[in-house]
Amino acid sequence: MTSLVSHASSVASLEQARRFSIAPMLDWTDRHCRYFHRLLSKNVLLYTEMVNVNAIIHGDTARHLDFDASEHPLALQVGGSDVRALAQCAKIAEQWGYDEININCGCPSERVQSGAFGACLMAEPFLVADAVKAMRDACSIDVTVKHRIGLDKNEDYGFVRDFIGAVSEAGCATFVVHARNAWLKGLSPKENRDIPPLRYEVVHQLKRDFPQLNIIINGGLADFDVIQQQLQHVDGVMVGRQAYHEPYWLARVDGLFFGDESPAPSRRDILEQLLTYAERQILQGVPLRNMTRHWLNLYHGVAGARTWRRHLSDAKLLASNDVRLLLKDVPNDALLEVNEYD
Template sequence: MLERRFSVAPMMDWTDRHERFFLRLLSARTLLYTEMVTSMAVIHGDRERLLGFNPEEHPVALQLGGSEPDEVSEAARIGADFGYDEINLNVGCPSDRVQSGRFGACLMKEPELVARIVEAMQKAVSVPVTVKCRLGVDEQEPREVLPAFLETMKEAGVTSVTVHARKAWLKGLSPKENRTVPPLDYGLVHEMKRAFPEMEIIINGGIRDLDETAAHLEHVDGVMMGRAAYETPYVLVEADNRLFGEKKPIPSRGDIVRAFLPYAHSQQSKGVPLHAMTRHILGLFQGVPGARAWRRHLSENAVKPGAGIEVVEEALSLVDDPAPAMTEA
């Protein structure tokens, strides 16, 4: 059974295959998500570029965006054939792009359409179909809208929903502002778990570390971490021990970098530029002496023509690599 006790959110321009491989070096058990991919792109685009991933990334879920049941279900089938462990429907992204396409957070206004989409997806694939939503959009009252939305999802056969604990404002706020400006309402998400005990309720939004994660797990089934997992990725290094009951050594930051180098070298041999990978590891040494020098060296040198993994090795020599604070749970 797929575990969703802890996951890293789908994040546009961030959670590509290189980022997911890197995060997998930090945690073996955390569920990882792709960036949102539109159903039309999956059907008509370069599937290997859009959907390709490394076997080491498992467990990994594909997030789709779309509003036509036949199209989204066909994209789900294609994703399942690629080997993804879960197919997730985006009902939370507030960008102008998704508004013009009538999907993402717009779908909070059309729960019956969402039901038709997920029902079609479930018929097309054998892997779990899940939904990620907001508390509501625009002038909707979350305490009315969210329970009704979850009830509709339950009736459609959805057993797992991730709730970003903010409303989305489709007018007046940018996508970036929608990630921070609308106030968080964790309590409402906790209430939804009590109201829908048979559903798996995952909470998302503003969660920064494993202490906060553990506190939320007293109320809900799982926690999805977003920007903190990208900006300060070393917070994930104790997830397997603290959240999944493992008892294994904790690698240092330097250990993680050295484990990433063979992957980076292999990808470069396939034509992937170094900066496409090193941009994801800039935050690894956040809070450690030398972190600024690490970021600067990678940012300035990984983009140069012919840059190879020696750039990363040079950057690593500029930072302290303290031993982990703990070695087992």
């Protein structure tokens, strides 16, 4: 079990890491994706996919919770509304070496709603507060909450303000705020990421009203200049799809947001480390296709990227579990610099 490691060293930098984090994304941010992202940035805070509390307690715990030690600092996001189950998961998360456990109060999918958790929990702030208290009593790692700024078409600021007020009184000091409402009816989860309007000013007001809390802003952030502007108002930013669809974009983050003056890794550097990782994982029985699906966009924007993606998606090639296919038709980025996103 590779993840049962001491996390004391990463806890010291957790507060700093929250300055820039990568969102929990269902079916995307599994351990292979997170390992890849960690190669691109040494400092960002990584999150797991949302994991249902019942899957952790009654399912294949190792499959859901295992991670590579290099992924620190790392947060586990859980979905659930049963206070005792959430507390049990907090204890398990600490035992597995996670640096933080985060409660999902923002997912609007009907599947999540049927389990009475996700965004619908925003309507029950005192239940969330009870969960936070029970989880903090069960573990010594940070307990945080990710949520929206409102439900459906209700844009009353008092709703989200009172939610944070109630939950913070239970001891939660960090809130990740997706700056859109969650429409529980009429929109798919995908549409909920784009159609409800972004209202960053609401998150800025939350920081002004709760200056003692860590307020992290999420939603539609894909430009470094915009991110720098947001950091004038809040304590940190969380990016999602941008980090997945243009992963090499992350190679600039350490220099821009963490004061790291060391050279950013080249794509070729990253690829060589992925080869070593893939070989190690294949020996443990992990199919190559489980890993390569996250690496398709490493050469986004480089001539030849389409060919790279095509052969890296070829089911017959992947079935061979031959890591050398990662070297086939690699685009030539030797003349590209990391500042290509300027």
